[in-house]
Amino acid sequence: MTGLYVQNLSYAYGAKQALRDVSFAIEPGQFCALLGPNGAGKSTLFSLLTRLFTTAQGRIEVAGHDMARSPRAALARMGVVFQQPTLDLDLTVQRNLSYFAALHGLSGKAAEARIAAALDRLNMAERAGERARDLNGGHRRRLEIARCLIHDPAVLLLDEPTVGLDAAARRAITDHVHDLSRDDGLTVLWATHLTDEISETDQVVILHQGEVLKDAPCHEITRGAGLQDVFLSLTGAPA
Numbered sequence: 001m002t003g004l005y006v007q008n009l010s011y012a013y014g015a016k017q018a019l020r021d022v023s024f025a026i027e028p029g030q031f032c033a034l035l036g037p038n039g040a041g042k043s044t045l046f047s048l049l050t051r052l053f054t055t056a057q058g059r060i061e062v063a064g065h066d067m068a069r070s071p072r073a074a075l076a077r078m079g080v081v082f083q084q085p086t087l088d089l090d091l092t093v094q095r096n097l098s099y100f101a102a103l104h105g106l107s108g109k110a111a112e113a114r115i116a117a118a119l120d121r122l123n124m125a126e127r128a129g130e131r132a133r134d135l136n137g138g139h140r141r142r143l144e145i146a147r148c149l150i151h152d153p154a155v156l157l158l159d160e161p162t163v164g165l166d167a168a169a170r171r172a173i174t175d176h177v178h179d180l181s182r183d184d185g186l187t188v189l190w191a192t193h194l195t196d197e198i199s200e201t202d203q204v205v206i207l208h209q210g211e212v213l214k215d216a217p218c219h220e221i222t223r224g225a226g227l228q229d230v231f232l233s234l235t236g237a238p239a
């Protein structure tokens, strides 16, 4: 299986319980929005999914690999875009990608082919020779998404990837990642607090104060109402 499974996950910072018995499953090729207001626990969940933190309470499975028992295999199948950009701004687009490819043991023709395919996928092929510093915010984010595809992951995790972007760039990035799930079969977990990034057919997991309040297709959660109104009434937070 190539999906993402989270079962009974809990995590506390000392006395502060950040996640409480969180469970959800994302089937292969599904786009799932993790929707939660500030402080809901999204970043804590991402830290557990990327193994920055570990917990004895609960289970994570990535593309069939148990995170606790086979962390290397699980992480190898995962592409991650963190909330804070992590590009080397002094390197070209191509060098940013070849550096990342080398970290994953890819070099030579194999690396070149994967880099070309990833740039093409994000409509960035003509930017390969530009320095990352000279790209606008939207293209820098696209470059980070291209980079997370290089090692051929099955599951993509994106933590509020549109923060700081204007409306057009936000729309472009959101559309690109929806395409990756629909056309390429990638399983996507997209953390956000912005309901307009979510499509009717997306799975939506609503997280609030460390607990899952809803886990269903968007249209089942809204039943004709606006997602923003539903989210607001569930969490009491401005969407």
Ligand SMILES: Nc1ncnc2c1ncn2[C@@H]1O[C@H](COP(=O)(O)OP(=O)(O)OP(=O)(O)O)[C@@H](O)[C@H]1O
Binding pocket: 013, 016, 017, 018, 036, 037, 038, 039, 040, 041, 042, 043, 044, 045
């Ligand atoms: N290092 C820490 N020590 C203590 N409490 C923490 C720590 N990091 C986060 N928390 C608390 O855990 C809860 C979940 O935080 P988390 O950052 O995971 O939420 P979030 O949904 O990612 O929010 P945001 O959108 O603001 O990043 C919050 O109540 C937060 O204050």
